[in-house]
Amino acid sequence: MSSKHSEKNLPWVEKYRPTTLEEVYGQQDVVDTVKKFVHEGKLPHLLFYGPPGTGKTSTIIALAREIYGPNYRNMVLELNASDDRGIDVVRNQIKDFASTMQIFSKGFKLIILDEADAMTGPAQDSLRRTIEKYTKNTRFCILANYAHKIKPALLSRCTRFRFHPIPEQAIQERVKNVIIKENLKLNEEAEASLLKLSGGDMRRALNVLQACKAALETEDDEIDTKMIYECVGAPDPKDVETVLDSILKDDWTTAYKTLNTFKVIKGLALIDLISGFIEILNKFELKSRSRIEILKGLSDIEYGISKGGNDKIQSSAIIGVIKQAMENEA
Template identity: 40%
Template sequence: MSEVKEVKILEKPWVEKYRPEKLNDIVGQEHIVKRLTHYVKTSSMPHLLFAGPPGVGKTTAALCLAKEIYGEHWRQNFLELNASDERGINVIREKVKEFARTKPIGGASFKIIFLDESDALTQDAQQALRRTMEMFSNNVRFILSCNYSSKIIEPIQSRCAIFRFRPLNDEDVAKRLRYIAENEGLELTEDGLQALLYVAEGDMRRAINVLQAAAALDTKITDENVFIVASRARPEDVREMMVLALEGNFLKARDKLREILLKQGLSGEDVLIQMHKEVFNLPISEPKKVKLADKIGEYNFRLVEGAHEMIQLEALLAQFTLLGK
């Protein structure tokens, strides 16, 4: 007999492992949770449009809503499609209509179709969706999730109750990160926590992913580990580079730039984004901050257009030196 090999079961990503199961477990969106809970209690709801930045709970809210409405039958009554992958009219004509035609299971009065990243749907697909929403409104409710509601055509917006998700504040993200670190047996230092919050910028998904990546390096989560796995420069290094340029030490600022780019492996656009974030923390006058922010925007456009990273960033530092005089 051949030897049976043991198959190692991979652990879920922490984003999925620690995804809330109930609406009341969702943090930072209390006004939305309250409205969705009302739909659960009344077993009645309109079509919904979730709009907001990434990682703030849009997908989680849709999943929790389905679980609380349908209980153990939620998988049979809930269809999730990622519209950025399946964005054509055929998806609406085939998958959505096929699911919408069948009756709900478990005594529910309607099914739910969740279209994630629906702002990636083509105009033709959105027009087809508009008609489908009308035809199957007795049997199906749609939840559309998007980053930019302006990319959803007006006829669809008018058919939906719009929920605007806001970026999570640092207190809510920190509370969740401490909970995960405790459950995973990690030592989360205060510097490490602040680094995670700096990198996350209100995005819970990004914060949890970076925490998991940092935990692969060491069970002690420090700011150094966080910036390494997140491919970010330390804020103080970026500020030091800009201050050197403003003080007229162009060559030292240039050396600092090369250290950030080459040793830490950052892209030019990554550095520009951090420079834009840190320019408002510099000890300079308001008019100078305005001029520097304007210059950063100009050089960001140059990089987007395909200009050479190192040349453009050094030219930007030269502008800092000129403006610092």
């Protein structure tokens, strides 16, 4: 397989993974600080935490490239801390890796531990001891989604960096580059929906865009809002609005029919409808009592659905909650 061919088949999240720290978008504070560490030659153990798709793995890999150059792989060990073969396997890999280094290198090696928040308490203790043991010639970078799932004793040995959801503007900049490189046509509304639905997750933005391209009938077609929603698997806001409108204005039976029709024909899930309703209702001017009533009612129903509650009953309950709260408004 030629390299050109393999690049073509690469998922875009890999194809467009940042290779330098400059290409990490929307995490300026983190990037500036870790760069400073490197240039001062004082890299501490690191903890990167934050939501998925915000650049934790990308940043540490780009940093490794910056430190070691293109052959960084020899100096970096990437492990999944939640490896289900257990912490002993992880520990042995670290031991092998850390102890081979003195032979040919003076600098430190880098060990990246992904999904550290999935580790059990005892595994974290064991990791803490391992880190202490090899601190002389290795640096650890722990990656996690939630810092509160990491034990304080481990936390206190790392310099912590929070990766926040990537600002829409930064996602937009990155996406614009991809649109040009991939020769895509995206209208303005579709781009705005893409940014909104990404929710600060660059991985999602790229995956949705790639799925949309795959769904195009001919390469010249334009990607529109509807396609974006379909590729995300989120309901089209226009559909959500129609259903809500019917609940607000029509009698019970008609509202129930509308909701059901959209559920069946458009494949809308109740749970998505609830999020959509809340988003729209948040923009309404309501008495705070009604607002609280709606939010409380809908969140109870959402919980019921997640516990496997009967769909028909939950559908009626949604209509009931909204209609009743609106009666207070009148």
